[in-house]
Amino acid sequence: GNMSQNYSAIALGKIGGETAFKSLQGVATKERTQRGAYATIGLAMLCDKLRDKKDDESAASMRIRGLSTLRAVFKRCKNPQIKGGFAIALGIARDSEAGPILLEAMKKTQTVGLRGYIAVALGMINYTSATDYLSNVLVNADNLPLLKQQVAIGLGLMGNRTVAGELVKQMKEGSNAFVTTSISKAIGFVGDRDTIQPLADMM
DSSP, rough: OOOHHHHHHHHHHHHHHHHHHHHHHHHHHOHHHHHHHHHHHHHHHHHHHHHTOTTHHHHHHHHHHHHHHHHHHHHHHOOOOHHHHHHHHHHHHEEEEEEEEHHHHHOOOOOHHHHHHHHHHHHTOOOGGGHHHHHHHHHHTTTHHHHHHHHHHHHHHHTTTTHHHHHHHHHHHOSSSHHHHHHHHHHHHHOOOGHHHHHHOOO
């Protein structure tokens, strides 16, 4: 069934090798379905594993081919729900060169969910050139708690420490339980030691 196909894509990504690569690349390129999305995640996992094999020429070439497939699939996708998953795939693959593509897509789209996933992906690839843009979104996303949380996670993954203090401030001022829960999750994810005392004071 579908679920077993999806899980087999993840398993292939973990196992790796040329056969797994070709199979995942084929499905990721052709299928615009959930199966294609899972193949993309499998391919991303495989590409991430290849990072450790820098001296192995065939592994390096396979990683380059895999990353270019992942970028092409992300660029081509029009469905915001699926595109968000493709953004995370670029993050899983640690594709440091995908930063400009991701940032441009985040600026262009009005879809809040997609913007949030891209923010997390930018953090996963440590694209610090996006810091100013993300900080600006964070400050202006007061009525979008989930986006705020995801942007904070992206900034936190880049090691941005100022974000945690800003979040504690917003949590203190937060009147809506959903907002404060989202923000507290983000603070936990960023995991900044400096927030321990102000959080303890709020208990």
